[in-house]
Amino acid sequence: MSSPDTMARSYAQLCGIATALDVVGDRWTLLVLRDLLLGPLRFGDLAEGLPGIGTNTLTARLKHLEALDVVHRRLLPLPDRGTVYELTDYGRELEPILMALGRWGTRSMGRLPRDVASRSRWLVAAMLAFHDDSQRIAQPTTWELRLSDGPFTVRAEDSTLTVAAGAPDHADLILTTDDETLHQLLTHRLTPAEAVTTGAVTLDGDISGLSRLIGLFTFPALEASAT
Amino acid sequence: MSSPDTMARSYAQLCGIATALDVVGDRWTLLVLRDLLLGPLRFGDLAEGLPGIGTNTLTARLKHLEALDVVHRRLLPLPDRGTVYELTDYGRELEPILMALGRWGTRSMGRLPRDVASRSRWLVAAMLAFHDDSQRIAQPTTWELRLSDGPFTVRAEDSTLTVAAGAPDHADLILTTDDETLHQLLTHRLTPAEAVTTGAVTLDGDISGLSRLIGLFTFPALEASAT
DNA sequence: CGGTATCCGCAAAGATACTG
DNA sequence: CAGTATCTTTGCGGATACCG
Numbered sequence A, B: 001m002s003s004p005d006t007m008a009r010s011y012a013q014l015c016g017i018a019t020a021l022d023v024v025g026d027r028w029t030l031l032v033l034r035d036l037l038l039g040p041l042r043f044g045d046l047a048e049g050l051p052g053i054g055t056n057t058l059t060a061r062l063k064h065l066e067a068l069d070v071v072h073r074r075l076l077p078l079p080d081r082g083t084v085y086e087l088t089d090y091g092r093e094l095e096p097i098l099m100a101l102g103r104w105g106t107r108s109m110g111r112l113p114r115d116v117a118s119r120s121r122w123l124v125a126a127m128l129a130f131h132d133d134s135q136r137i138a139q140p141t142t143w144e145l146r147l148s149d150g151p152f153t154v155r156a157e158d159s160t161l162t163v164a165a166g167a168p169d170h171a172d173l174i175l176t177t178d179d180e181t182l183h184q185l186l187t188h189r190l191t192p193a194e195a196v197t198t199g200a201v202t203l204d205g206d207i208s209g210l211s212r213l214i215g216l217f218t219f220p221a222l223e224a225s226a227t
Numbered sequence C: 001c002g003g004t005a006t007c008c009g010c011a012a013a014g015a016t017a018c019t020g
Numbered sequence D: 001c002a003g004t005a006t007c008t009t010t011g012c013g014g015a016t017a018c019c020g
Helices: A016-024 A030-034 A043-048 A053-068 A096-106 A118-129 A179-186 A190-198 A207-215 B015-024 B030-035 B044-048 B057-068 B095-106 B121-128 B179-186 B190-199 B205-216
Strands: A073-074 A083-087 A139-149 A150-157 A160-165 A173-176 A202-204 B071-075 B083-087 B141-147 B150-157 B160-165 B171-176 B202-204
Touching: A016 A030, A016 B030, A016 B095, A016 B121, A030 A043, A030 A073, A030 A083, A030 B015, A043 A053, A043 A083, A053 A073, A053 B015, A073 B083, A096 A118, A096 B044, A096 B095, A118 A139, A118 A150, A118 A160, A118 A179, A118 B015, A139 A179, A139 A207, A160 B179, A173 A207, A179 A190, A179 A207, A190 A207, A190 B160, A202 A207, A202 B202, A207 B205, B015 B030, B030 B044, B030 B057, B030 B071, B030 B083, B030 B095, B044 B057, B044 B150, B057 B205, B095 B121, B121 B150, B121 B160, B121 B179, B141 B205, B171 B190, B171 B205, B179 B190, B179 B205, B190 B205
Parallel strands: A139 A173, B141 B171
Antiparallel strands: A073 A083, A139 A150, A150 A160, A173 A202, B071 B083, B141 B150, B150 B160, B171 B202
16 A cells, blocks of 8 residues: 555656655645645635635645645644644745745736735735845834734744734734735835825834834835736 | 637736746646756657656647746757757746755655656756755866766856756766766765776766765755655 | 647546535 | 535546648
């Protein structure tokens, strides 16, 4: 019984890249891992974040990833009584690769179809991708972003940025907004002052903290479609 | 019907990673790009390096990649009268991502099936992936590797390593060997002296050059399969 | 030889209904 | 909520026939 069907369609090449694709190359797989980068998720939350995936396909991907030690299935303690999926150490090593792939793919986003799905968690992941780690921040700062997917924690310390789903215990600044406004702020098409004045952003804390947050990133301007 | 609708199965997500996968996420696509990393290839050479791919699938992938400016189709000058496919600048930006993915996947190579295909070009690509760029080499050196796929050029200058298919104009050392022997050398399961003595490697130049070549890399030992 | 086009069988993926 | 079962659709691999 050489491993179940998890290797059914292996490329069978003596090559690290081909082997990596045997593990994470199937359709949807890398998007599952992308969504798990911000923290553990339940089956239903994963499915909700992957519009178009069938529950059977999601089940198959999770089983495959679990068998290959990329994802771990964990039972939550009593109050919740649920199951969550989270990255293993091996799976977490994909983070810089996924971020680099996301930066690369951003250039092609102008070609996206008209009816595009959007999730604030993807925008938050993009913040991780476009964080400018050549900057060192003077003192550690925590932001809470309240977006449509729920609260997220962004923390800057020295030159590292950590991002996770969920609210922090303490935030230096809480901001409530929508994806489009946040993206406009990050691409400098909207100033913090404008955003607050129009009510597109609601702050609990000082507006300078919003400016400092935005300054941590270097988002590219999106190009229009060419084809 | 079915005109080149290259976005037929787009994830349609406002996300750089999802967009990248719209471009290079289809089966075989990243392996096509891997093989093009070492230099332009003809259709037939690509097909030969991707055992199992159908010629129709390869055609579809190349058309897709060409339409999205990842690969460029170029006609060779007269003596050859052929067509080659080569990476565009945009496509070449995938190199560090593919190398990182290959390093990541190497850990899972113990699970590969029994009948694995092997190509020396993949081993040469792995040399690029496992090059230790913390080293600076005293004086620029060029090696010619004569392997089953043909000759390859490896050049070290300062702390950069370049690798390409084809023989160099001048090589400081020419070595002829097989994939298995080269891999054993790179993983220190075989010493240069042993390899030369047994005839597994033939040198045209000084053996110290082989030691210096091997010293440029930090290949991991392959783990045995667990499940 | 360097592709392209077509048919065919299979396995994966999408959709949805259903169950613990 | 967390999946499983079932059915349909689509993509893929393989073979082959065709064109420059």
